[in-house]
Amino acid sequence: MSREEKGITRRMVVRFSEEGAAAPEEDSVAVEEPLEIRVSGDTVAITMRTPGQDRELAVGFLFSEGILRSVDDLGGVTYCGRPGEEGWGNVIEVTPAPGLVLEVERVSAARRGTLTTAACGVCGRRTVEDLMAVCTPVPPGLVLAPEVVAHATERLRDVQRNFASTGGVHAAAVLDASGELLAWAEDLGRHNAVDKAVGTLVLSGGVRASRASPSGTSPRPERPPGVLVVSGRASFEIVQKAAVAQIPVVASVSAASSLAIDLAERSGVTLATFVRGGRFNVYTHPTRLRRP
Structure with a gap:
């Protein structure tokens, strides 16, 4: 199944116009399902999302929260449970690289008593400064036309x-x-x-x-x-x-x-x-x- 097909389902719809109602027909609609993101067994966030690229979503979320610094911090990103089980595909587990502990308290400390988000980076934040804390100024240098x-x-x-x-x-x-x-x-x-x-x-x-990389030795990507x-x-x-x-x-x-x-x-x-x-x-x- 392609990336776009995974996020689409079909529902019946009746289209109205000045001429009246047309015959019922199938329509394409976006899928909405919850994704629970866990780190080392602990639930960090639940977000309503369109299925597809779930590994990327979990990694990107943890990266933007300051929990992950790079791919080197990752040991694995896998779905919990087994295919065919109810709810399979809606819980994803992130494990750190050997010997590393991911600081999940960065999320819980910055949000008001809830682990639930709804695709919103500010919802539940205690203060705007909580968000500023994970931002490092982007240096000048890269020039774009x-x-x-x-x-x-x-x-x-x-x-x-x-x-x-x-x-x-x-x-x-x-x-x-x-x-x-x-x-x-x-x-x-x-x-x-x-x-x-x-x-x-x-x-x-x-x-x-x-x-x-505090030492500044991280390789710069080609692009x-x-x-x-x-x-x-x-x-x-x-x-x-x-x-x-x-x-x-x-x-x-x-x-x-x-x-x-x-x-x-x-x-x-x-x-x-x-x-x-x-x-x-x-x-x-x-x-x-x-x-x-």
């Missing part, structure tokens, strides 16, 4: 297969400095889509936390991420996930919130909004966008 950002949402549309069938999912993609796709994902939740895309890069070694492009608006938590992954540019189809702009300014992220038809607005760090 404005055309890369201008056409970023076109690259996103190219991979929105589930959206084309259902109209009911968000998408996120990570591009390199030349605008080529590095990773992409679709999900009912914008934040899940970002976690899936970032998790893909974490698993491949293409993204590491800035604190992953470092340049742009995180998202459907919908750019919210605080989207910028936060980009900052943790050290992605220097966030490009959104729609608007940005005030907190997203403030965080982008503080974390060194270039924030571009209303990226459509070759035009866009930049709120922070516009000097990163120039011809290399």
Whole structure:
């Protein structure tokens, strides 16, 4: 089963128009199911998501929370239970590399008495500063041509297969400095889509936390991420996930919130909004966008 087919199911629908009701027919709709993320047997989060790329979602979520620093921290990522059992595929277990203890209290300490999220990076947070704590400023250096950002949402549309069938999912993609796709994902939740895309890069070694190698000896990926492009608006938590992954540019189809702009300014992220038809607005760090 392909990635897009796994996230789609069929339901009967009756379509109405000025002429009246049409005959019932099957329609494609996005699947919504819970995913429980466990670390060493402890439940860390439960999120409503579109099935598919669950390993990437779990890894991306733990990475954005500051629990994982790189693929080197991972021992395994597997589903709990057995195929055919009720609920199989909706609980995923992350185990650390031998000799490593993952600090799951980073999540429980930052959230208000609940382990449940709903594809939201801010929901349940005690303070905005809890989110800032896992953000390291993105250093200057990587320069992108404005055309890369201008056409970023076109690259996103190219991979929105589930959206084309259902109209009911968000998408996120990570591009390199030349605008080529590095990773992409679709999900009912914008934040899940970002976690899936970032998790893909974490698993491949293409993204590491800035604190992953204090000695500075971490190998630089051949094609470092340049742009995180998202459907919908750019919210605080989207910028936060980009900052943790050290992605220097966030490009959104729609608007940005005030907190997203403030965080982008503080974390060194270039924030571009209303990226459509070759035009866009930049709120922070516009000097990163120039011809290399």
